[in-house]
Amino acid sequence: MANYTEENLAEELENQEYKFGFVTPIDSDTIPIGLSEDVIRLISNKKEEPLWLLEHRLHAYNVWKTMEEPKWAHVKYKKPDFQNIAYYSAPKQSKKYESWDDVDPEMKATMAKLGISMEEQQRLTGVAVDFVMDSVSVATSFKEKLGELGIIFCSFSEAVQNHPDLVRKYMGTVIPTTDNYYAALNNAVFTDGSFCYIPKGVRCPMELSTYFRINAGGTGQFERTLVVADEGSYVSYLEGCTAPQRDENQLHAAVVELIALDNAEIKYSTVQNWYPGDKNGLGGIFNFVTKRGICHTNSKISWTQVETGSAVTWKYPSCILKGDHSIGEFYSVAVTNNYQQADTGTKMIHLGKNTKSTIISKGISAGKSQNSYRGLVQIHKSAKNARNFSQCDSLLMSSECGAHTFPYIECKNSTAKIEHEATTSKIGEDQLFYCKQRGIGEEKAIGLIVNGYCKEVLNQLPMEFAVEAQKLLTISLEGSVG
Amino acid sequence: MITIKNLHASIDGKEILRGLNLTVNAGEVHAIMGPNGAGKSTLASVLAGRDAYEITAGEVIFEGTDLLSLSTEDRAREGLFLAFQYPVEIPGVSNVNFLRTAINEIRAYKGEESLSAKDFMSLVREKSALVELDSKLASRSVNEGFSGGEKKRNEIFQMAMLAPKLAILDETDSGLDIDALRIVAKGVNQLKSPENAAIVITHYQRLLDYIVPDFVHVLYKGQIVKTGGKELALELEEKGYDWIKDAHPTV
Ligand SMILES: Nc1ncnc2c1ncn2[C@@H]1O[C@H](COP(=O)(O)OP(=O)(O)OP(=O)(O)O)[C@@H](O)[C@H]1O
Ligand SMILES: [Mg+2]
Numbered sequence: 001m002a003n004y005t006e007e008n009l010a011e012e013l014e015n016q017e018y019k020f021g022f023v024t025p026i027d028s029d030t031i032p033i034g035l036s037e038d039v040i041r042l043i044s045n046k047k048e049e050p051l052w053l054l055e056h057r058l059h060a061y062n063v064w065k066t067m068e069e070p071k072w073a074h075v076k077y078k079k080p081d082f083q084n085i086a087y088y089s090a091p092k093q094s095k096k097y098e099s100w101d102d103v104d105p106e107m108k109a110t111m112a113k114l115g116i117s118m119e120e121q122q123r124l125t126g127v128a129v130d131f132v133m134d135s136v137s138v139a140t141s142f143k144e145k146l147g148e149l150g151i152i153f154c155s156f157s158e159a160v161q162n163h164p165d166l167v168r169k170y171m172g173t174v175i176p177t178t179d180n181y182y183a184a185l186n187n188a189v190f191t192d193g194s195f196c197y198i199p200k201g202v203r204c205p206m207e208l209s210t211y212f213r214i215n216a217g218g219t220g221q222f223e224r225t226l227v228v229a230d231e232g233s234y235v236s237y238l239e240g241c242t243a244p245q246r247d248e249n250q251l252h253a254a255v256v257e258l259i260a261l262d263n264a265e266i267k268y269s270t271v272q273n274w275y276p277g278d279k280n281g282l283g284g285i286f287n288f289v290t291k292r293g294i295c296h297t298n299s300k301i302s303w304t305q306v307e308t309g310s311a312v313t314w315k316y317p318s319c320i321l322k323g324d325h326s327i328g329e330f331y332s333v334a335v336t337n338n339y340q341q342a343d344t345g346t347k348m349i350h351l352g353k354n355t356k357s358t359i360i361s362k363g364i365s366a367g368k369s370q371n372s373y374r375g376l377v378q379i380h381k382s383a384k385n386a387r388n389f390s391q392c393d394s395l396l397m398s399s400e401c402g403a404h405t406f407p408y409i410e411c412k413n414s415t416a417k418i419e420h421e422a423t424t425s426k427i428g429e430d431q432l433f434y435c436k437q438r439g440i441g442e443e444k445a446i447g448l449i450v451n452g453y454c455k456e457v458l459n460q461l462p463m464e465f466a467v468e469a470q471k472l473l474t475i476s477l478e479g480s481v482g
Numbered sequence: 483m484i485t486i487k488n489l490h491a492s493i494d495g496k497e498i499l500r501g502l503n504l505t506v507n508a509g510e511v512h513a514i515m516g517p518n519g520a521g522k523s524t525l526a527s528v529l530a531g532r533d534a535y536e537i538t539a540g541e542v543i544f545e546g547t548d549l550l551s552l553s554t555e556d557r558a559r560e561g562l563f564l565a566f567q568y569p570v571e572i573p574g575v576s577n578v579n580f581l582r583t584a585i586n587e588i589r590a591y592k593g594e595e596s597l598s599a600k601d602f603m604s605l606v607r608e609k610s611a612l613v614e615l616d617s618k619l620a621s622r623s624v625n626e627g628f629s630g631g632e633k634k635r636n637e638i639f640q641m642a643m644l645a646p647k648l649a650i651l652d653e654t655d656s657g658l659d660i661d662a663l664r665i666v667a668k669g670v671n672q673l674k675s676p677e678n679a680a681i682v683i684t685h686y687q688r689l690l691d692y693i694v695p696d697f698v699h700v701l702y703k704g705q706i707v708k709t710g711g712k713e714l715a716l717e718l719e720e721k722g723y724d725w726i727k728d729a730h731p732t733v
Binding site: 441 | 530531532534553554555558559564566569570571573579580583585587588
């Protein structure tokens with residue numbers, strides 16, 4: 001993979017027609033704004049949920065009411081008005097078009113201009129893929145193959161209907177209902193998301209991405225994801241989309257839980273590109289996400305994220321290394337430009353013996369943005385011979401931006417080995433001059449330098465994603481040196 | 483090729499180039515020598531378009547166009563190449579990707595199509611063989627962890643790949659062993675044609691045994707104070723710069 005990424009990037013960057021997002025006005029089935037027990041009952045009712053789930057929601061809501069918004073993150077924003085949000089909205093878009101011909105030609109034209117692939121266009125418009133010639137084989141064979149292996153990959157709502165026992169068994173076991181303010185809110189009002197179960201000993205033969213998850217609607221404001229890898233199984237899961245995503249909803253508070261049972265491995269990759277607000281810092285999404293995984297004996301969870309979007313990001317994909325010999329990894333690139341603020345990092349909680357964790361974080365700040373890494377490495381008494389390696393690098397593109405690192409280490413076992421490295425550098429005038437002297441223009445030079453800087457992280461991404469992520473980094477930093 | 487007239491340039495308020503004149507015609511090789519701090523690298527940087535310098539007077543005509551009005555990258559695209567005295571490291575970016583980007587940017591500027599991966603790779607093979615560059619270096623990150631000599635050789639490799647009209651070599655010979663010196667010279671000589679030219683900045687006449695200059699200039703205190711044939715280099719080697727300095731106490 002090391003070979004392909006850069007080569008392809010060079011090529012792809014040449015046709016950089018990929019620009020900022022499009023907004024398509026859509027009608028939707030929305031309930032009135034505001035939050036109350038009645039609203040929660042209504043959501044649960046609309047989704048025809050079992051009683052236990054309604055009770056789960058109500059419990060979360062009642063606890064949430066008593067909680068306070070966290071204030072420790074290095075971000076500033078106006079607190080959302082929770083009574084001014086519509087908590088249920090089923091976009092008409094999610095109703096499938098019968099065929100590609102039915103899709104509004106204007107919408108097609110916009111997407112084509114954006115350079116979005118045909119398949120992606122169909123996914124975005126929610127065309128019933130089965131009706132589209134090109135994708136029939138892909139989609140059907142995909143579903144068949146997964147089905148044969150006993151892999152379940154569906155929307156969260158479907159899972160609640162069709163696999164209630166699995167959902168009930170695992171939901172909330174990694175992130176307690178009332179773990180934090182936004183997780184509690186999510187538990188009360190989540191509308192949909194993804195569910196994935198890999199049976200014992202099965203190696204999922206393809207990357208699972210929502211891209212192929214037919215029947216999935218829009219992601220929703222309070223997304224819920226649950227991935228369970230049973231003993232000895234393997235799955236690589238992709239979340240997000242590099243196409244710029246605009247959303248009417250200002251607040252996004254997702255909850256993602258990963259469960260790796262004994263000897264299992266989960267690779268979870270994200271590209272987050274929510275609308276960051278305009279150049280003056282107006283608008284943009286608040287992205288307050290809780291992501292956590294638990295590793296049982298000899299299992300491994302690896303989080304890879306490329307964060308370029310959102311006005312405010314607050315996100316710490318974490319691993320609880322419960323089982324002996326389990327491994328947690330966190331690879332992150334977070335880019336902030338203009339007035340964006342990101343406070344992101346990870347927690348590695350070592351409980352089992354011989355547990356190992358690796359943290360590689362690359363923060364890139366431009367414009368007047370603020371970019372913070374916040375990490376916790378916690379070695380419990382029981383975690384004999386635990387090992388951690390952390391590397392946090394910050395790259396500054398301007399003199400008005402900020403980069404901050406908050407690494408916390410709590411070690412209660414003297415056999416542990418913890419290494420931490422951190423660097424801060426400014427994008428080199430020398431490097432830029434060198435590139436330009438070879439005929440490479442400023443934007444491309446920045447793209448090259450930044451992608452080189454993030455290579456360790458980008459190399460963790462599955463192929464198609466890596467190429468797009470590199471493009472995205474370049475675009476996110478356009479006109480940012482100063 | 484290039485005509486430099488009365489060039490004055492300063493950095494941080496300090497004047498370094500003080501009325502420099504130089505004309506280089508196509509097909510010629512010019513050597514520039516001179517004591518440390520004379521302004522040789524400054525001249526190279528100013529011609530290449532480094533931001534930090536302020537041009538206070540003078541003009542530079544490169545192939546009929548006003549060089550100083552072009553951006554750094556456009557100067558490169560017009561065929562000006564600088565082999566750096568201190569080549570820069572770009573971690574995580576392979577030499578190959580770097581050069582491919584450069585070549586395709588230059589081609590785009592000229593309205594030419596991008597080079598296919600296949601053609602590009604065969605060019606890499608040809609040119610790396612020419613400068614005897616280890617093929618491993620071609621795929622490693624740009625200059626990262628290269629030895630001093632490898633960096634210099636990589637500059638010549640890049641020059642060979644980009645085939646510029648005017649190459650400015652800033653002390654490419656320093657830090658090179660005798661074999662590397664010969665190889666670098668071979669690279670420069672290969673590029674030599676009636677359409678191209680080179681300005682070779684060096685402290686050692688040794689290099690000029692391999693790259694035979696048409697003219698040798700002495701740069702001192704921001705001016706060209708003496709010009710001669712290749713025998714001037716020998717004379718400087720023998721006598722040092724004192725006699726030049728004595729002749730120009732107040733430049
Ligand atoms: N930022 C700066 N501020 C002040 N003076 C500077 C600055 N940069 C360079 N100089 C000075 O400019 C003068 C010319 O430097 P230059 O690098 O061009 O010399 P050179 O002829 O290439 O020397 P050498 O043979 O040592 O490479 C030196 O006196 C140097 O100290
Ligand atoms: Mg010098």
